Amino acid sequence: MPNDDTEAESGEGVVELQRFTPLYLRTNTPKGRGVFTSAPIPKGTTIETCPALLLSPEENTAHIEHTSLYHYTYNWPLPAGGKGKTQAVILGLGSMFNHSTHHQNVVWTRDLVNLVVVYRAARDIETDEELCISYGDHLTFVDADRGVESEEEEMGLERIVL
C-alpha cells in the first residue's frame, strides 16, 4: 500500500505524539517479532506517531548498509534542495511493523517537515490481529506469506478471519 508524503501536519514546532496503547509484541511469528493489538482498532485510528532519524546518503552507504539496521531503514526524500533519496531510521514501534503484500491493515504517512511517520488503521482491525504495513515491491527477504497468499490468489479467495 503506497504511502503519502505530507509537507507538515502540525506547526509551531510542536508535533503531537499519538499512540494507541493496547498493543503487544509477539516474539515468535514467522516474520520474527511483530506488533499485535489486544483491542479492536477502528478504521482511521492513529496507531503511532514515530520520530525519524534522518541519515545522510554517505553514512548510509559507508556504515548502515553493512549492519542489521539496513533491514529497518525507510526510504526518505533528501531535505529541501537535495535531489534523490536517502534513508531514515524510524524510532519507536514503526520499526517493528512487518510487511504484508495483500493484507496490510496499517497505512503510513511521512511528515517531511516534522520528521515523523504517522501510522493509521487502514480498516477496522480485530483483537489479536497483527498490524502490518507495506514495504513496497522490492523485498530484501523471502515473504513468509508467499505460499499462503498465492494459494488464495489461485482460489480467488480472501482470507476469512474466524
Ligand SMILES: C[S@@+](CC[C@H](N)C(=O)[O-])C[C@H]1O[C@@H](n2cnc3c(N)ncnc32)[C@H](O)[C@@H]1O
Ligand atoms: C522492520 S523489521 C520488522 C521487525 C522484525 N520482524 C523484527 O523481529 O525485528 C523488517 C524485518 O522483518 C522481517 N519481515 C517483515 N515482514 C516479513 C514478511 N512478510 N515475511 C518475512 N519476514 C518479514 C524481515 O526479516 C525484515 O527484514
